[in-house]
Amino acid sequence: MPPRQAPSAPRAGGAAKLQALQQAVLILGFVRPGSLVRRYMPCGNPACRCMGRPPRLHGPYHQWTYKVAGRTKTMRLSEEQARLCQDWLRNHKQLKRLVRQMEQLSLRETDRILGAISRR
Ligand SMILES: [Zn+2]
Numbered sequence: 847m848p849p850r851q852a853p854s855a856p857r858a859g860g861a862a863k864l865q866a867l868q869q870a871v872l873i874l875g876f877v878r879p880g881s882l883v884r885r886y887m888p889c890g891n892p893a894c895r896c897m898g899r900p901p902r903l904h905g906p907y908h909q910w911t912y913k914v915a916g917r918t919k920t921m922r923l924s925e926e927q928a929r930l931c932q933d934w935l936r937n938h939k940q941l942k943r944l945v946r947q948m949e950q951l952s953l954r955e956t957d958r959i960l961g962a963i964s965r966r
Pocket of ligand 1: 888
């Protein structure tokens, strides 16, 4: 017969869930903050198709933007660079999601553990 769990031991489900979240972080790869925007623009030449009716704008142009300390950083990217960035940006979003889930899970579990121990 397996030994009974002490009241302060984490629920089996909680520990397993935490481990699954940790594993998911390990396999993420590069995590790049910020976001990608894709835009079409006129060049300003009045004779160009982008100034016609209807206008046929140039692009798409890819731009990565990132806000750091209240300032927005931007970088122009090629199609290929944008594709790479997309994966890293997705990883970053996923990392943030995983961290949030870890926090929520840990809050629940540590509340339970603290609640099971009498105050001295
Ligand atoms: Zn043009």
